[in-house]
Structure formats: structure tokens, C-alpha cells
């Protein structure tokens with residue numbers, strides 16, 4: 001028997017999954033220790049949901065193994081399921097049930113003892129901000145409240161591991177902040193894995209980021225380290241055309257990309273009107289600002305802005321998931 | 330067991346929160362009542378034979394329609410709405426799910442059947458009621474219902490479309506019910522086999538007041554078999 005302290009809470013060993021012809025996961029491996037809050041990041045179709053379904057024992061991997069608390073999910077599904085609280089993508093819930101009835105039901109199925117249950121449920125509802133809707137039908141709740149009910153049912157049994165598939169999708173900004181606070185709060189005592197496409201979300205809540213693209217692991221690090229990992233710097237450029245016709249974004253992007261010392265150029269917000277904004281990623285430590293200036297001038301473009309910026313996680317994410325790596329089409 | 334009951338409780342509550350439970354109970358009481366009073370007043374017979382004897386217009390025929398209607402949503406709806414993923418990633422076994430859902434349907438049909446006991450007590454108040462056939466008739470009808478419900482539940486595990494689950498369940502239940510009358514047109518070599526397969530022949534025996542272990546075993550094994558297949562079907566749909 002391995003020591004509970006050293007056994008990882010979650011271990012994925014070379015997980016692969018195919019749906020017929022579609023290959024959703026290829027040889028995905030990672031370990032998550034007790035108490036970590038991990039953001040699972042990737043573009044649409046990257047395989048985040050598939051990985052979560054395998055960890056929760058809903059799907060069987062085509063190859064590889066998933067372990068929760070050192071136990072193989074395929075070998076003892078009841079034991080691993082009992083330790084997990086899971087909120088599936090888009091929070092499927094029983095619409096014809098009242099919130100409190102549903103949480104009671106979830107407690108029954110998750111084996112929460114009846115004594116002291118009322119108090120526990122009340123505390124959970126308070127934490128999830130559900131006290132005002134306990135007597136409402138789930139089918140009549142707004143999306144944010146549904147999501148909270150989904151979160152509440154995932155923690156009624158005080159699980160070691162909480163798996164949340166896109167817990168903030170479709171919520172308004174205020175609700176996103178509230179749910180994030182809730183997740184952070186949960187992360188103080190539990191291991192949490194959440195998936196999202198929203199970058200600020202992982203930066204705000206997660207101590208570690210796993211990026212997948214096309215079913216493969218492309219990065220696994222802390223948010224700061226991932227941002228640092230990018231060599232070179234980003235230069236923000238805003239230009240305006242001298243000509244009367246509005247400038248073509250793609251043509252200008254190509255011009256800048258052809259400038260010496262530049263690795264890649266992504267369109268970014270301009271400053272309104274006929275201005276165009278770009279984020280220029282430099283190659284190595286050279287400073288291509290002078291060259292960018294000449295390019296602009298010789299192409300009848302007025303430079304409105306040209307300054308260095310911090311590399312954001314967004315740049316890393318873009319590069320890793322669809323940039324030079326060529327991992328994704 | 331507590332988990333089985335929790336699942337059953339949820340389904341029963343959901344039956345009574347929707348019109349289905351009331352439709353089932355009302356339809357059953359109406360047809361059973363009609364059979365019973367027509368026997369009482371038209372034929373001046375104070376018995377309950379009409380309640381149990383299989384025929385194209387009888388409470389048991391009504392069950393052939395009602396049972397798949399009661400079971401059609403049990404699993405299909407969860408698959409359609411996605412709660413199936415929630416349910417099957419909770420620490421419950423597929424047997425607990427199947428039994429809980431089966432019990433819920435059985436409780437509803439048993440309630441409807443239990444209410445017809447009022448007729449039995451009416452009859453016993455009017456004349457001398459021979460309780461023997463009544464008791465075996467109720468037992469037979471309960472076993473018969475269990476079989477239909479298990480078949481209906483199996484159909485519900487096979488599709489996420491409730492209507493398809495109902496139609497397939499109804500066709501199977503009706504075929505097993507009506508094949509009984511087909512035996513009169515079949516060569517004598519296979520007629521006994523067809524009679525044995527039919528759900529109505531065994532009900533007929535029990536309605537006459539004969540409790541034969543073969544009839545009981547027939548219903549129990551068909552029920553068990555269908556529930557077993559339902560459990561297998563369920564477990565194939567998740568890891």
C-alpha cells in the first residue's frame with residue numbers, strides 16, 4: 001500500500017481515446033498531487049471533456065490507465081467515484097426536481113449519512129449562494145444558479161477530488177467572478193481540476209495549467225512559468241493608413257511579419273476608426289522596433305503606437321495550441 | 330438498498346408530479362370498473378373474473394399499453410437530458426439503477442391495481458365472494474405487470490428516444506400477450522410451445538384460481554431476464 005501522502009490524487013498514464021475514426025486523445029500523461037488546483041486548458045475539441053469523462057469513469061480509455069488516489073478507475077469504479085465530485089459539461093440536472101430535493105437525492109446516492117445532513121446541506125447551500133432558491137424547480141433556474149446547483153451536488157459528500165467541466169461557461173461577468181471565488185475557496189482544502197477556454201480564469205484560480213491541443217499534452221506548468229517560457233518579447237503596434245481606403249489587416253500583418261527580427265504577428269485591438277492594432281512577437285532578444293518603424297513608413301502607414309509589452313499567457317496559449325508547433329490546423 | 334430506494338422514490342415522485350400517474354390510475358380504475366359492473370349488472374354474476382381474465386378488452390390488455398408508457402422515460406430521458414452521465418458517475422451500481430427504476434414503475438402499477446380492491450370488497454359485501462381466485466388473480470396480475478414493466482424498462486435502456494422505447498415495448502408486450510390466441514390456428518405440434526411463451530396463458534391459469542409454480546416461475550424468470558439484459562445494456566453505455 002503506497003503512502004497516502006505521496007500517492008498522486010490523479011494520475012493519467014498514456015491515455016488514448018478514439019471515437020470510431022476520430023482520435024480524441026493521444027498518449028496523454030500527467031500527475032496531480034493532493035491539494036492542487038489545476039486548469040485544463042485547450043481549444044474546442046482538444047479533448048478536455050474526454051479526459052474528464054475518463055477520470056470520472058464515464059468513458060473507458062482506448063488505451064492507458066486513469067488512477068484516482070492510487071486506485072485504477074477501471075478496476076474499482078465505485079471506490080473512485082465515491083471520492084470524486086463531478087460537474088459534467090453544461091450542468092445536466094433533473095429539471096423537474098426542486099433544488100433541495102435534488103441535493104438530498106445526490107446525498108443519498110453519494111452515501112452521505114442522514115444524521116447531520118440537514119446542517120451540512122445548509123452550509124453547502126450557503127456557500128454556493130443557493131439559500132434563496134431551495135424551493136424552486138431546477139428547470140426554472142437561471143444558468144448561473146444551475147451551475148451553482150451543479151457545484152453543490154459535486155461537494156455534498158466532501159470529496160477529495162472535484163472535477164468541473166467548464167464551470168463558468170455561459171455566465172455573466174459578475175457570476176463568473178462569484179463562481180471563481182467559490183472554486184478558489186474549494187481549492188483551499190481540495191484537489192480541483194477545471195476545464196475552460198478562458199485564460200484569465202486559470203490565471204485567477206489555478207496554481208497549475210495543463211494545456212492540451214488535438215488530444216496531446218502541449219504544456220504543463222504554473223501560469224507564471226508558462227508566461228515566462230516564451231522567449232523574446234511582445235511589441236504592440238498601432239498604425240493608421242495615409243491612403244483614403246481603409247488598410248487591409250492581413251496585408252499589413254504580412255508586411256510586419258516579413259520584417260527582420262519578427263517571429264509572428266497577431267491582429268489585436270486598434271484604437272477605433274481606421275486604425276489597426278497588432279501584437280508582434282520578436283525572435284530572440286533583438287529589438288525590431290526600428291525595423292518596424294521603417295516598414296510602416298515605407299508602406300504609407302502612420303505609426304500611432306509602438307511599445308514593448310509583457311508577454312501574456314494568451315500569447316503562450318495561442319502559440320502552443322495553433323502557433324508554430326503546428327499541433328492544430 | 331438505500332440507494333435503490335432513493336432512486337425509486339425520485340421516480341415515483343416524478344410520476345406523481347406529472348399527469349402520467351393520474352392517467353394510469355384513472356384508466357385502470359375505469360376499465361376494471363367497467364368490466365366489473367358489466368359482469369355484476371348485465372350477467373348478474375358477483376365475481377371478479379372479468380378483472381383478471383386475459384382478453385382483447387380487459388385490465389390486463391390495458392396493462393400491455395400502460396406498462397411501456399410508464400417505463401418509457403425511465404432511462405431514455407436521462408440519456409437525452411445528459412443526467413445519465415451524472416447518475417452513472419455517482420457511486421451507484423447499474424443494478425441499483427435498474428432495480429430502483431423498476432421498483433418505481435412497479436409501485437405505480439401496484440397502486441392502481443390496489444385501488445381496484447375496492448371493487449372486491451364491494452362484491453364481498455353484496456354476496457359470497459370466493460376469495461381464492463381473487464387472491465391468485467391479483468398475484469397473477471402483479472407478476473404479469475412486473476414482466477411487462479421489466480420488458481418496458483429494457484426498451485428504455487436501449488434508446489434515448491422515449492417514443493421509440495414505448496413503441497418497441499408495446500409491440501413486444503402485445504406480441505407476447507396476443508400470441509396466446511394464435512395457438513388455435515397453429516398446428517398442434519407447436520401450439521403448446523406458443524401457449525407456454527404467451528404471457529396470457531399463465532395469467533389465465535392464475536385467474537382461474539390455480540397457483541402453479543410453473544406460472545410463477547415463468548413470470549419471475551422473464552422479469553429477471555429482462556432486468557438482467559437492462560443492466561447489461563446500461564453498463565455498456567458507460568465505462
Ligand SMILES: Nc1ncnc2c1ncn2[C@@H]1O[C@H](COP(=O)(O)OP(=O)(O)OP(=O)(O)O)[C@@H](O)[C@H]1O
Pocket residue numbers: 019022023024042043044045046047048049050051197
Ligand atoms: N461521442 C463522441 N463521438 C464522436 N466524437 C466525439 C465524441 N465526443 C467527442 N468527440 C470528438 O473528440 C474530440 C475531443 O472532444 P472533447 O469534447 O473532449 O473536446 P473539448 O476539449 O472538451 O472541447 P470543448 O472545448 O469544445 O468542450 C473532438 O474532436 C470531438 O469531436
Ligand SMILES: [Mg+2]
Pocket residue numbers: 048049050089165
Ligand atoms: Mg468540453
